[in-house]
Amino acid sequence: SSELTQDPAVSVALGQTVRLTCQGDSLRSSYASWYLQKPGQAPVLLMYGKNNRPSGIPDRFSGSSSGNTASLTITGAQAEDEGDYYCNSRDGSVNHVVFGGGTKLTVL
């Protein structure tokens, strides 16, 4: 099965912009979805498809993709954006999904 690679930890200053990346072969043919999980809570879907944001997700979150890399950009990071960010994508031709290992985002 495919793998998705994320940076283990990233930090960003309050109000600045940060881009989180997700790399893997499956991203050449499938869009990534992005999730934020805060300690002790279930994940929350942030972005999916070409650039779809569920209702209630602030527009400071945006997604993009190129080749085997998907990116989540937070424009003007807020303190409440701290947490673990996970990407996933469909795994090739099977009805399976693979998650990245997650990125711990710290807002300084």
Next chain:
Amino acid sequence: QVQLVESGGGVVQPGESLRLSCAASGLIFSSYGMHWVRQAPGKGLEWVAFIRYDGSFKYYADSVKGRLTISRDNFNNTLYFQMNNLRPEDTAMYYCAKDVERYYNSGSYDSWGQGTLVTVSS
């Protein structure tokens, strides 16, 4: 709003069984694919099972195939996960999650339960 409530977790010994449930409300349950996603303590997320909106197709991660079975009762708006021959490596928080699609595993899960903890230990 959509609410998913898992139950059935607990502490079991290797080789034993458990049945998880996920009660859904606030949505037309029979219209969406559903999943079980697990997270081992201190680790990342792992997708483990998907069931199509009508229960006609089921898909499993290789790590659980043959031991864990996903099913659903659309009349009672409930998702199930029968877990047999449990192993220590199955120890995790188990989340049920709703897909944005009905026919296939899109990877986009827009509603999650709070999770139920399964611990497999002798």
